[in-house]
Amino acid sequence: SFRPAFAQSQAARAVAGAVQIGANECWTGPFPVAAEAAAKVVAQGNRYDPGDLRGQFLKTVAQVEGIGEDRILPWPGSGDPLVRSVIAFCSPEKGLVTPDPTFESAWRAAAWLKAPLAKVAMQPGKGADVKAMLAANPNAGLYYIVSPNNPTGTVTPLADIEWLANNKPADSVLLVDEAYLHFSEAPSAMGLAKSRKDVIVMRTFSKLFGMAGIRLGLTFADPALHMQMMRYDGRQVTGTLPVTALACGTAAYTAFDAIKARRAEMIAVREDTLAHLKKRGIAYQTGSEGNMFMLDWGKPAKEMQGKMLAQMVQIGRSWEIWPTVSRVTVGSAEDMEKFKIALDKVLMA
Ligand code: PLP
Incomplete structure (x- = not known):
C-alpha cells in the first residue's frame, strides 16, 4: 500500500540530536579530496554541465571498472534506477522475485504495477x-x-549469482544491487554486466562514499536494457545530474587508499560492537559484510527501537519476516560507544 511518509526524506525523519545509526548512511562525509572538488564547481552551478563533468565521470568509471562507457549510466542515487527497473521489466504478467528480508523499495514499485511479487525467505547469516x-x-x-544485502549485510556468492543468470529465462532481467559492495571484500558481479544482455549491476555513492545527500549512483548494463529504463523520460533524469555530485564522485572513485581505510575503519568498529554484544550475551546474526548488523531482541523490535530512541540512539527498522530483529547501522567509534551504553541501559531496565 502507498505510504504518504514515503515522500519524506531520511533526513526529515532523523531525530535531532540523536545518534544516527538507522539509515545505513556513512558516519562521515565525502573524502576531503572529493568534497573539495564538489565545492569548486558550486560557483558554476548556473550551467547544466560546466566543462563536461558527466563525460569526465564516465571516463573515470570506465577506466576503473574496465567496462565500455556505452554500458554505464549515472543517476542521482540508485533509488531511481531501482524503481525504474521494476517498472521497465515487470508488469501484471511478469513478476518480481526478491529475497526476504531485503531493501523494500522494489516491493512498493511492484505493488503499484500490480506485478506478482515472490519473496523468498533468507536463512539468517546467509545470502539469497x-x-x-x-x-x-x-x-x-x-x-x-542486493549483495551485500540490506538489512542482513550478507553476501550472495558470485557463483550463485552466476547460476541464476545462467538458469533464468533469457528474457528475464537480473538486477544485482551492490550498494554496500565497497564495505566488503566480496567480488563484484560486474563481469556479468560487461558481457551479458540481461544483467544490470547497480552502485551508489550514498554508502561508503558518504554522499547520500549529494545524490549519485550508477547502473552497468547492455545499452538496450538501459534504453528500456529510459523510455519513460528519454534521457532526462540520467542526462542532467547535479554537477556537485559528478565532481565529487569523479574524485572519490580513484581515491583507492581512502576507500580501503574507510572500509577497514568500519569493519573494526563493527567487530568491536559485535564483540560487546557477545560479551553481554545479546543475540545477533553473524555473517554481515556490510555497515550494518541485525540484533535479535527476542521481543518486538519496534518496541525496543522506541526504547533506544528514548536514549537518543536512532537505530534502524525491523522487517515483518523477523519481527524481533532490528537493523543497526555501524556508525563512528564514538556513535557505537553511545549505542553500547544505551543498549546496556535499555536491557537492564
Ligand atoms: N539499494 C539499496 C540496497 C539501499 O539500501 C538503498 C538505500 O538505502 C538504495 C538502493 C537507494 O539509495 P540511494 O538512492 O541513496 O542510492
Whole structure:
C-alpha cells in the first residue's frame, strides 16, 4: 500500500540530536579530496554541465571498472534506477522475485504495477537462495539481489549469482544491487554486466562514499536494457545530474587508499560492537559484510527501537519476516560507544 511518509526524506525523519545509526548512511562525509572538488564547481552551478563533468565521470568509471562507457549510466542515487527497473521489466504478467528480508523499495514499485511479487525467505547469516528464487517464479520479469544485502549485510556468492543468470529465462532481467559492495571484500558481479544482455549491476555513492545527500549512483548494463529504463523520460533524469555530485564522485572513485581505510575503519568498529554484544550475551546474526548488523531482541523490535530512541540512539527498522530483529547501522567509534551504553541501559531496565 502507498505510504504518504514515503515522500519524506531520511533526513526529515532523523531525530535531532540523536545518534544516527538507522539509515545505513556513512558516519562521515565525502573524502576531503572529493568534497573539495564538489565545492569548486558550486560557483558554476548556473550551467547544466560546466566543462563536461558527466563525460569526465564516465571516463573515470570506465577506466576503473574496465567496462565500455556505452554500458554505464549515472543517476542521482540508485533509488531511481531501482524503481525504474521494476517498472521497465515487470508488469501484471511478469513478476518480481526478491529475497526476504531485503531493501523494500522494489516491493512498493511492484505493488503499484500490480506485478506478482515472490519473496523468498533468507536463512539468517546467509545470502539469497537463488534456486528457491527461480523456483518461486521461473518466468519473472526481474530477479533482484542486493549483495551485500540490506538489512542482513550478507553476501550472495558470485557463483550463485552466476547460476541464476545462467538458469533464468533469457528474457528475464537480473538486477544485482551492490550498494554496500565497497564495505566488503566480496567480488563484484560486474563481469556479468560487461558481457551479458540481461544483467544490470547497480552502485551508489550514498554508502561508503558518504554522499547520500549529494545524490549519485550508477547502473552497468547492455545499452538496450538501459534504453528500456529510459523510455519513460528519454534521457532526462540520467542526462542532467547535479554537477556537485559528478565532481565529487569523479574524485572519490580513484581515491583507492581512502576507500580501503574507510572500509577497514568500519569493519573494526563493527567487530568491536559485535564483540560487546557477545560479551553481554545479546543475540545477533553473524555473517554481515556490510555497515550494518541485525540484533535479535527476542521481543518486538519496534518496541525496543522506541526504547533506544528514548536514549537518543536512532537505530534502524525491523522487517515483518523477523519481527524481533532490528537493523543497526555501524556508525563512528564514538556513535557505537553511545549505542553500547544505551543498549546496556535499555536491557537492564
Ligand atoms: N539499494 C539499496 C540496497 C539501499 O539500501 C538503498 C538505500 O538505502 C538504495 C538502493 C537507494 O539509495 P540511494 O538512492 O541513496 O542510492
